Amino acid sequence: MGMTNSSFKGEFILVGFSDQPQVEKILFVIVLVFYLLTLVGNTVIILISFIDPKLKTPMYFFLTHLSLVDICVTTSIVPQLLWNLRGPAKTITFPGCAIQLYVSLSFGSTECVLLAVMALDRYAAVCKPLHYSAVMNPQLCQVLVVVAWLSGMGNALIQGTVTLWLPRCRHQWLYHFFCEVPSMIKLACVDIHANEVQLFVASLILLLLPLSLILMSYGHIARAVIRIGSVQAWHKALGTCGSHLMVVSLFYGTITAVYIQPNRSFSHTHGKFISLFYTVVTPTLNPLIYTLRNKDVKGALRRLLHRDLSLFKE
Template identity: 60%
Template sequence: MEETSNNSSEKGFLLLGFSDQPQLERFLFVIILHFYILNLLGNTSIILVSYLDPKLHTPMYFFLSNLSCVDICFTTSVAPQLLVTMNKKDKTMSYGGCVAQLYVAMGLGSCECILLAVMAYDRYAAVCWPLHYTTIMHPRLCASLASMAWFSGLVTSLIQCSLTVQLPLCGHRKLDHIFCEVPVLIKLACVDTTFNEAELFVASVVFLIVPVSLILVSYGLITQAVLRIKSAAGRQKVFGTCSSHLVVVIIFYGTIIFMYLQPAKSSSKNQGKFVSLFYTIVTPLLNPIIYTLRNKDVKGALRVLITGKALGPQPRD
């Protein structure tokens, strides 16, 4: 058994992706390439304007910059290798490359789960405690919360992936997925994976259900506060600010919960591929679109960044 497992280590994996549907694969190649480029441009722009424009030196944009950084790294850990694999007949991915992708992708995905919950708390503090907002969300706390998100994601990835790579794969090399992911690798194991599945489920609850619960509580309190605002314009302004974050939360958590909070051997092949494609490629692009198209401050800062000069005072949200 150990010999056949080493065989996989030497030869790597065949990352099948959508190779059984050549026309779909060619179409997805173009879509993924465009999404990846737009993702890099959009999220890099958010990081730059948040850093360069003094008006955006606030906790909200600090966390948004962290989210953009996570999204760039998260998509980069998957998209380039996927594009290379889709564009050649040899679908082989080295064992080391697969393990590296496993660690990085899961660490960044877990980090984003915590970061979105932190951003919900930031919105709660801004709406429910506006007079004390700068005191509550002081720079030291913001830095600590962001560091906690990054650190917790990397630690859980180290634990999860270390347990996964120790499973004997018995020579199986065909990875019927778009990238190396824990639930997919568990399917290749030829031993009892009950412990791994249980441990993955517990970690998924901690990084998915708990943050979602905190986000729902935060937005429940925000809703109560907004309903007490007498001005219709004031209510619309607050809902507009928070709805962007809520849309990102629903899309990201909805797809990733589908992938991780189910038995590792239960999902259909193509269904799992498209779900993974969505939260690794599509969702990271939605963040800059949703946050910038509805935000006059960011659009104004982008104009200044592109033209090199201010175009006059911009109306605020």
């Protein structure tokens, strides 16, 4: 039984945070501020990486893609969330839900792989400094980015399609603020054990495998620094890897809490707030972390502002 004979009026009701109306008004302001900061922060990262010749390195090439992914993830979710937070109407059409599911899942999966690619870049920078340019050559960087994007799209195509084709028997109350696989498969009126297994396997491949590669990269980095055995080496390694480590911790720390667990333990309230963190908060913090901790980015921003001021004076 597919979508056609298990359908309803053609829309879902995103329950979201409607069980806590007093929280909705506060959330509206918080989410709006975070969304605007996400757009500005990530756009600035993309612009300075594109304009400043000193940032034409693999790290900033990957960071540009991470910023683009963050903009796309939040834009696929936040406008609908803001609309639902501002009033009693909580509906989303079936096509709207399908688009949101595919887009957010695609970009979210891409981010998982991209963070692993960035860990590989950090490993090469610390452990192979003399051969860094040869190892992380432009061709390899482009291939790694294409792999990240294709794996994200492939996962979205498989997971999204399987989820949307589940018979729902007129179940349309979605206890979430956006169309996400763990909450959507709960609408099915058939045994979803196979879907839970499939979701778990996909999560192992696209969450735990990249995370394992990240941990392996940092294991090699730590071993290399311990071998040198100086405080200066630790400071240099933290300067090189600190921003990426913080971003990885924030992203994986929250997203694994939702996806790497039995679906039945996906709590309505906790699941929503955890999802809110990695879809709204983390994309805002990423550019801030890279900007505040990174001398190159701060220098590029200063050069850009100085150039704009000089043009303005002329």
